[in-house]
Amino acid sequence: xxxxxxxxxxxxxxxxxxxxxxxxxxxxxxxxxxxxxxxxxxxxxxxxxxxxxxxxxxxxxxxxxxxxxxxxxxxxxxxxxxxxxxxxxxxxxxxxxxxxxxxxxxxxxxxxxxxxxxxxxxxxxxxxxxxxxxxxxxxxxxxxxxxxxxxxxxxxxxxxxxxxxxxxxxxxxxxxxxxxxxxxxxxxxxxxxxxxxxxxxxxxxxxxxxxxxxxxxxxxxxxxxxxxxxxxxxxxxxxxxxxxxxxxxxxxxxxxxxxxxxxxxxxxxxxxxxxxxxxxxxxxxxxxxxxxxxxxxxxxxxxxxxxxxxxxxxx
Numbered sequence: 001x002x003x004x005x006x007x008x009x010x011x012x013x014x015x016x017x018x019x020x021x022x023x024x025x026x027x028x029x030x031x032x033x034x035x036x037x038x039x040x041x042x043x044x045x046x047x048x049x050x051x052x053x054x055x056x057x058x059x060x061x062x063x064x065x066x067x068x069x070x071x072x073x074x075x076x077x078x079x080x081x082x083x084x085x086x087x088x089x090x091x092x093x094x095x096x097x098x099x100x101x102x103x104x105x106x107x108x109x110x111x112x113x114x115x116x117x118x119x120x121x122x123x124x125x126x127x128x129x130x131x132x133x134x135x136x137x138x139x140x141x142x143x144x145x146x147x148x149x150x151x152x153x154x155x156x157x158x159x160x161x162x163x164x165x166x167x168x169x170x171x172x173x174x175x176x177x178x179x180x181x182x183x184x185x186x187x188x189x190x191x192x193x194x195x196x197x198x199x200x201x202x203x204x205x206x207x208x209x210x211x212x213x214x215x216x217x218x219x220x221x222x223x224x225x226x227x228x229x230x231x232x233x234x235x236x237x238x239x240x241x242x243x244x245x246x247x248x249x250x251x252x253x254x255x256x257x258x259x260x261x262x263x264x265x266x267x268x269x270x271x272x273x274x275x276x277x278x279x280x281x282x283x284x285x286x287x288x289x290x291x292x293x294x295x296x297x298x299x300x301x302x303x304x305x306x307x308x309x310x311x312x313x314x315x
Contacts, residue, residue, distance in 0.1 A: 016198065016256065020209050025202035025252040030275035055149050056156070063153070067146055074142070075113060078135045079106040082128060091124040113139035159272045160186035164307035167255055167276040168285040169234070169314065176234045176314050178214065180257065180276065181287050183227035183303055188265035190224040196258045197232055199239050201251040212239040214255070224261060226301050227290060248278040255281065286312035 018029050018038075028037050040048065055063065082105040087093045090108050095101035108121040112132045123129040167180040178197075184190050197214040215238075217231040234240050243253075259272040288308040292300040 015211050016200075018209075021207070023209075025209070028275065028277055029200060029254060030256055030273055032274070032280075034273050056152055060153075063149075070142070071113075074135075074138070075106060075109045078109040078113070078131065081131055082108060085125070085128055085131070089123070089125040089128040091122045092120040109135065112136055114143075115139060155266070159270055160184060160188075161259065161272055162303050162306050163274050164287070165280070166285075166307060166309070167281045168287070168309065169281065169283045170286040170312050171315050172217075172231055172233055174315060177217070178232040178234060178240060178255065178281070179229055179287070180255075180274075181227055181229045181306055182259075182274075183301065183306055184224045185303055188263055190261040190270065191222060191264050192220070193222075193224040193228070193259070193261040194220045195228075195230050197230065198256045198258075200254045200256055214239065226299060227303075227306065229287060230257070245278075245281075245283050248281055251278075253278040253281065282309065284312055284314050285309040 016029075023029075031037050055066075058066075079102065082090060083102055087095060087101040087104060090104060093101065093104040093108070095104040104121065111117055111121060112135045115136055123132050162183050162185040164181040167178060169176055170179050171177075172179070195216065196219065197216060199212045199214050201210055201212075202208075203210050214232040217233055221228060232238065232240070247253075255276045257274045257276075259270075259274075261270050262268075263270045286309065288305060288310050290302050290305045290308070292302055294300055
């Protein structure tokens with residue numbers, strides 16, 4: 001079925017910053033986890049390198065593994081230099097075998113780089129004293145950087161939003177609506193919450209992607225304390241009016257969701273995004289209830305059921 005969405009004027013397209021012709025019709029603009037599906041090239045290695053971003057955004061296990069690995073490598077390098085200088089240049093070293101002497105040099109290095117200095121091991125020559133001074137300086141700088149990175153990682157506002165796996169076309173009042181459901185999975189308090197939704201589809205006639213805003217039944221709530229089912233009413237003025245699942249697939253439909261709120265815990269703005277492609281938009285469904293009653297004065301929601309669906313008859 002051909003519907004009015006193809007006849008809208010190009011000037012009504014609300015392009016988001018991806019361009020309209022830099023990709024094909026099958027390209028997903030935003031991945032399911034909210035990342036921009038953009039791969040940049042053409043820059044030299046040092047121009048494209050963003051160490052701070054990588055250290056801030058990597059997962060905690062990878063960050064701790066990297067920090068521990070750098071600490072170990074630095075100590076191994078200086079232990080080798082101390083060992084080559086002669087174990088006698090470290091006062092208090094009692095190792096006899098080669099392995100014991102290497103361990104003495106390694107322990108001296110760990111005490112030096114951390115500026116602990118237990119007192120048993122100490123420099124005995126000017127060369128080792130110079131190496132120890134250099135290692136102490138590098139250790140202070142390194143620990144200062146790691147401390148700053150850990151503070152920055154902890155102070156970042158965390159986005160623990162839980163989204164339904166699918167968007168749905170469901171009955172809404174006496175018409176139908178495009179819906180998705182999400183909730184805040186963290187204990188932080190999100191206020192002044194706002195959502196924008198845009199439909200993106202490929203126009204075969206124009207050979208480019210069109211972006212059209214989708215007006216919402218409610219685009220802002222004061223507190224995101226439980227869950228929020230965001231609804232775009234599909235009336236006669238909606239760009240989605242008359243669409244079928246086959247139309248969505250043929251047009252390579254992608255519904256883009258943009259979220260912003262103020263995090264009252266961290267006193268910062270929080271932004272997030274998500275998209276649903278045509279295969280993730282289900283027709284004739286509705287969300288199952290996620291609220292539970294326990295007989296007390298609290299509100300309980302089961303976030304494991306955030307995307308649980310039931311069959312529904314469309315209007």
